[in-house]
Amino acid sequence: xxxxxxxxxxxxMHVAKNIQENIELLNEADGLGDSDHGxxxxxxxxxxxxxxxxxxxxxxxxxxxxxxxAIMMSAGGASGALFGSxxxxxxxxxxxxxxxxxxxxxxxxxxxxxxxxxRGKAAQGDKTMVDALIPALECAIMHSGxxxxxxxxxxxxxxxxxxxxxxxxxxxxGRMQTLGQRSIGYVDPGSITMALIFISMDEFLSKQQP
Amino acid sequence: xxxxxxxxxTLVEEMLEGLVCAYQGTVxxxxxxxxxxxxxxxxxxxxxxVGGGSGHEPIYHGLVGKNMADAAAVGNIFASPNPRVIYETxxxxxxxxxxxxxxxxxxxxxxxxxxxxxxxHEDGIRVRTVVINDxxxxxxxxxxxxxxxxxxxVKIAGSVCASVKDLDAVAEIVQxxxxxxxxxxxxxxxxxxxxxxxxxxxxxxxxxxxxxxxxGEPGVEVAKTMPAKQLIQxxxxxxxxxLPFKRxxxxxxxxNDLGSVTNMxxxxxxxxxxxxxxxxxxxxxxxxxxxxSTTMDMRGFSISLIQLDDELKQYFFADANSLAFDFHRS
Numbered sequence: 292x293x294x295x296x297x298x299x300x301x302x303x304m305h306v307a308k309n310i311q312e313n314i315e316l317l318n319e320a321d322g323l324g325d326s327d328h329g330x331x332x333x334x335x336x337x338x339x340x341x342x343x344x345x346x347x348x349x350x351x352x353x354x355x356x357x358x359x360x361a362i363m364m365s366a367g368g369a370s371g372a373l374f375g376s377x378x379x380x381x382x383x384x385x386x387x388x389x390x391x392x393x394x395x396x397x398x399x400x401x402x403x404x405x406x407x408x409x410r411g412k413a414a415q416g417d418k419t420m421v422d423a424l425i426p427a428l429e430c431a432i433m434h435s436g437x438x439x440x441x442x443x444x445x446x447x448x449x450x451x452x453x454x455x456x457x458x459x460x461x462x463x464x465g466r467m468q469t470l471g472q473r474s475i476g477y478v479d480p481g482s483i484t485m486a487l488i489f490i491s492m493d494e495f496l497s498k499q500q501p
Numbered sequence: 502x503x504x505x506x507x508x509x510x511t512l513v514e515e516m517l518e519g520l521v522c523a524y525q526g527t528v529x530x531x532x533x534x535x536x537x538x539x540x541x542x543x544x545x546x547x548x549x550x551v552g553g554g555s556g557h558e559p560i561y562h563g564l565v566g567k568n569m570a571d572a573a574a575v576g577n578i579f580a581s582p583n584p585r586v587i588y589e590t591x592x593x594x595x596x597x598x599x600x601x602x603x604x605x606x607x608x609x610x611x612x613x614x615x616x617x618x619x620x621x622h623e624d625g626i627r628v629r630t631v632v633i634n635d636x637x638x639x640x641x642x643x644x645x646x647x648x649x650x651x652x653x654x655v656k657i658a659g660s661v662c663a664s665v666k667d668l669d670a671v672a673e674i675v676q677x678x679x680x681x682x683x684x685x686x687x688x689x690x691x692x693x694x695x696x697x698x699x700x701x702x703x704x705x706x707x708x709x710x711x712x713x714x715x716x717g718e719p720g721v722e723v724a725k726t727m728p729a730k731q732l733i734q735x736x737x738x739x740x741x742x743x744l745p746f747k748r749x750x751x752x753x754x755x756x757n758d759l760g761s762v763t764n765m766x767x768x769x770x771x772x773x774x775x776x777x778x779x780x781x782x783x784x785x786x787x788x789x790x791x792x793x794s795t796t797m798d799m800r801g802f803s804i805s806l807i808q809l810d811d812e813l814k815q816y817f818f819a820d821a822n823s824l825a826f827d828f829h830r831s
Binding site for chain 2: 318325326327330331363364365366367368369370371372373376410411464465468469470471473
């Protein structure tokens with residue numbers, strides 16, 4: 292499978308569609324907060340769909356950067372800044388690159404994680420989106436060199452597992468941290484969105500001709 | 502629940518349109534984004550930009566005006582504005598001498614305002630940031646939330662920005678004001694989110710939550726209902742010992758309605774506030790009772806205190822005029 296800008300754009304459009312279809316689920320997952328995580332992400336990924344459907348992207352860097360900027364400049368809230376930063380700064384690993392392979396993908400996740408951690412100050416185990424992202428990144432590094440669609444499939448499994456694991460964690464950041472022990476038993480909504488991004492990519496790729 | 506709204510999807514936009522109308526031509530909306538800006542801002546002035554999520558009216562967008570904020574960036578309900586809103590609003594209010602960002606200490610606000618500051622920096626516009634962190638009930642002392650004490654910060658910052666021409670000097674004075682401000686709230690009943698129609702939390706009929714945050718963040722304890730006198734003493738004990746406020750200090754006091762506590766109740770509360778402060782040897786120079794920082798229609802209130810020195814007094818007592826708050830020294 293050749294993951295050129297056309298295919299990557301279609302994949303990201305699928306991600307945007309999936310997030311928008313899961314607004315209610317994400318709002319419900321944010322029941323301990325203001326029940327607005329899905330609403331914010333819905334705004335962000337609606338802007339992504341608009342930007343991708345109208346823009347021209349000479350390389351993967353500009354494509355993924357457009358995703359980040361669209362989220363960052365529309366969604367608002369902590370999640371808008373963080374998911375925007377993830378794609379925007381992650382895209383620097385893809386500048387000038389026209390076909391995505393598994394090592395580029397790992398680089399993308401690495402720079403994206405660095406940006407999220409820099410902006411949000413989260414560490415693994417703080418019950419945030421980072422807990423879904425780090426297992427996916429580790430998986431991408433471990434399987435670097437394998438076909439990209441296989442790597443994304445494995446990353447999706449790890450991100451989902453990472454997200455599920457936040458259920459037993461105590462929130463240490465953002466507005467949720469004030470809940471302390473009361474946050475146990477709930478999966479972090481940001482981690483669900485992060486996992487959903489990988490799952491949507493995998494879902495899209497699994498339907499493509501090999 | 503009955504609400505005075507048209508469409509849950511366009512609450513913020515409609516609110517801003519109505520707000521701008523009420524400003525009677527002194528304030529306009531920033532094109533394309535949910536920000537408002539004063540029509541007349543003097544060239545060379547340090548601009549004061551305030552902002553945060555909506556749902557806390559009249560802050561911040563009701564505090565734009567003469568000797569108050571120059572502009573406000575407005576987010577969705579309880580959600581930080583995105584960097585584009587902040588950036589465009591900052592561009593609309595800046596007059597070539599930098600912008601002071603002043604907002605409450607919440608993760609989303611810090612991230613989005615920081616990104617906007619970086620964007621402005623690339624344009625050659627200087628930004629300094631002061632975050633308001635006055636809530637003594639926040640468990641993590643290093644990372645306190647900003648609540649109703651922002652009223653003092655905006656009041657002082659507004660008149661500092663009107664007279665001090667150096668951004669760093671402005672930020673230093675405003676930081677001093679924030680450092681000398683302490684607040685605490687108590688909730689009796691949750692407010693109802695206008696966008697979802699749902700309450701932000703639940704409390705039993707005979708329970709109150711002392712120290713609850715303005716988004717329903719848990720406080721220091723859930724207590725049984727008690728007389729106003731007893732509750733005020735508990736809250737002031739925490740506030741006074743935190744700074745600490747000392748015998749002989751001159752202070753200003755705010756009794757803030759978080760949404761639907763009656764003015765009558767706040768006046769009753771203030772009787773005890775005045776007694777306790779007097780017993781502690783504090784000299785109250787000014788008291789404001791009213792709705793400044795709200796959580797939709799939460800039944801609850803907060804108390805804020807600021808310790809004023811000669812420098813801060815000079816700015817605090819300058820005349821000011823905004824939609825939500827007028828001050829004229831008679």
